[in-house]
Structure formats: structure tokens, C-alpha cells
Amino acid sequence: MAIKYSRQREAIKEFLSGRKDHPTADTVYIGVRREFPNISLGTVYRNLTLLAQMGEIARINVGDGVEHFDPDTSLHYHFVCRDCGCVQDLGIENIVNINEMATEDFDGDINGSVTYFYGVCGKCKRRRDS
Amino acid sequence: MAIKYSRQREAIKEFLSGRKDHPTADTVYIGVRREFPNISLGTVYRNLTLLAQMGEIARINVGDGVEHFDPDTSLHYHFVCRDCGCVQDLGIENIVNINEMATEDFDGDINGSVTYFYGVCGKCKRRRDS
DNA sequence: GTGTTTGCAAACAATTTGCAGAATT
């Protein structure tokens, strides 16, 4: 159960860190393969899952059928472009009291929520206009 | 391209109507099989997709890796139990101005959003307490 | 009769898993 160091896991973390485009497992795989040409997709999945469990990265499921991964684990919101499918961060503040609001008239406990915004990203918007 | 009547599609719609538990395609399949023992899962998927495209039902993706279907297409919010995985409706009002809030400082257009709430449902909560 | 829908099975895409060998402690 103890976790040992692995160069592959380090490379995956490194590839992800600082990225703002929320890559999928396959994108990570392709990226890390430059440094580890023999790495397998299974290893990428295993490490992404492990890193997410350890809280070092976040798994996000925006509803496009593929998992995305985010090195930024702080609470923030995501936008998904209906045109190109890109996933971007939004700079808005937390939606205040949203969980408390929801708890009213509900007989269970609510302790989390996710919100995704949809529309057309700046790049696609400009392409449409031209 | 014209849509023709089908008894299977009608049965699927009927099975869904009034349900508040947001069944998956497989649950619909099992349910409708009582009336149509030979119906195939492919037919269920095709009709669910068609009904969603026509706006008669809603597809919802709560992040558990399976699609759920909702006969209620009005704007409302969903809760997902981390214990039993059930999906329930929430009675809260729309979160005001949420899309407008998000559009600030963003160079694209935002025209929709989804929010899911997570926690422990009433039933699981009571089971835990006892 | 023409065109849509069905059941079946095969195809598909994303992700997970079993295993023998390699790497880490």
C-alpha cells in the first residue's frame, strides 16, 4: 500500500503542471511519450487515478464522455466550448451558499457541487464572425 | 428523415414518464422488456437519443460514467448520492444570474450551465445513523 | 411501395485489470 517513486509518475505530474487546457488521459499519454517512448496507456491511467486520489490533481468530467485532468485542485469553475470542445478556467468567485441553498427542503446532506458552463469560446466566436 | 410511430418508442416514453429516479438506458431496457421481451438494447439507445433530440426527455450526465434520462425537461437541479449513487431532483430555484456572472472577464459567450450537488441522500443518512 | 424502425451482432471508445518482469526501497 505504500507508494514508491516512479519516473513515469513524475513525468506525468510534470507534463500536467502549469497546463491550463485540462488534457485527457490520451493527451497526457502522447505528451509523456516524448520522454518515455515505451510508456503504456495503462500506466498513464493508473498514475492519473493515483494522483487524483492523493489530491495532487483533479479529475473533471464535463459531460463529453472523456475524463479531463487538471493540475489546479483549488475550487474554480470550468467552461466547455460547444464548438471545439475545449475546457477553460473561469475567473468567477465561488457561488456563495450554493450548497446551503440546495439543502433547504432536502432530507439528506449536501457537501459538494460542481458547475459547468457551456457556450462558444473566444476563438470559435471570432472564427464564426469572420 | 420523417419520424414514424413505433410501439417500442411509445413504451420507452411511457416507462420514463412520471419517474423521478433518472433511470439509465439499461434500467429502461429491463423495464420495457416486460412489455417487449424481444426489444434490444440498441433500440432503447436509439429511441432515448431520438427522444432527447426531440426535446421530449433530457439526457443527464452526473459524472458517474453512465447516462441518465429524465422525463422532466424543465430547468431544475439534481443531487447525486455518493453512497448509493441515486439521482434525485432538488426543489431549489434557479441560481440567479449564474451565467451572467460567469461571462464577466470571459471573451466567449456563455449560454448554459449545469450544476450537480453531491452528498448523502436521506435514506443512506438514516441507514448510517442506525 | 417507399422509407423508417427493429433485433441482432459486431464494432467502438474509454478505461480497467491480470500478469511476469523491472524498478524502488
Next chain:
DNA sequence: AATTCTGCAAATTGTTTGCAAACAC
């Protein structure tokens, strides 16, 4: 030396698709 991690391939899961026959109009 003991245990974890890797690469590979096969398995699994959820969903889609091609096709000939059945059904709706």
C-alpha cells in the same frame, strides 16, 4: 529481499452502428 510499478495485452463497460427483415404510412 520485499513490495510497488511498468508494459503489454486482454477484458470490461457503456454506447453506437451495419444489415436484412418487419413495420408504418
